[in-house]
Amino acid sequence: MSGFSSEERAAPFSLEYRVFFKNEKGQYISPFHDIPIYADKDVFNMVVEVPRWSNAKMEIATKDPLNPIKQDVKKGKLRYVANVFPYKGYIWNYGAIPQTWEDPGRNDEHTGCCGDNDPIDVCDIGSKVCARGEIIRVKVLGILAMIDEGETDWKVIAINVDDPDAANYKWRSHSTIILSLPGINDVKRLKPGYLEATVDWFRRYKVPDGKPENQFSFNAEFKDKDFATDIIKSTHDYWRALVTKKIDGKGISCMNTTVSESPYKCDPDAAKAIVDAVRKCFLEKGQIWC
Secondary structure (H helix, E strand, C coil): CCCCCCEEEECCCCCCCEEEEEEECCCCCCCCCCCEEEEEEEEEEEEEEECCCCCCCCCCCCCCCCCCCEEECCCCCEEEEECCCCCCCCCCCCEEECCCCCCCCEECCCCEEEEEECCCCCEECCCCCCCCCCEEEEEEEEEEEEEEEEEEEEEEEEEEECCCHHHHEEEEECCCCECCCHHHHHHHCCCCCCHHHHHHHHHHHHHHHHCCCCCHHHHHHEECHHHHHHHHHHHHHHHHHCCCCCCCCCCCCECCCCCCCCEECCCHHHHHHHHHHHHHHHHEEEECCC
């Protein structure tokens, strides 16, 4: 168990809906900044934003204090992804690795495009349908280099370490296990067609909204676990520069309770006051907040 918990506020699928996060002491924290990137050696934490098969576009609110999960809004309307045939909603548990950031001011050497200004995205391909706001531990299997409207938008492929099949994802040399590490080739073997479906989904999911198809580097081929880990580590370095004010986040809220070298660090009472202020704001507007 991670020791972290989530707390829903207001009704799901409403403009007021928020998912706040707490540590093991019940104190409010930021899922972006206060949940560690690593759960264990070679195991990363993942914040689940969107459960598999659902359509509501939920995401960590990077510009809001404490960065709760909320539903994305465009032109005043809540956003949902379309069901792109033959898929129903998101085809994996979708979320982010905390303490990472794709720097919009840095040109990615692999894609030639700048980052998308968000934590790095991760797709959990395990069998369990996770809950929104759940923190799971994942093994990284590989990565896809997507270019979304001219921005670098890496998609990490991973599996929940508690999944019944997690132990089956290893590097192999013929029939001999040479390293006990998860690998992208095992996804091809154990879930035939899943990687192709992932590329197809990411390529076309915005088309129903009138957007062009997304593009990919490396001819839409997945890179392996070691490559993926290097990318994640680089986005962790960019995050650290962001949260220590070495880079201007241009609107990103870096409020946190645990990063000792960060000038944005606050105490638990200040974090609670943020949640109380959000609640008070909605109540004053006559909106339901439970």
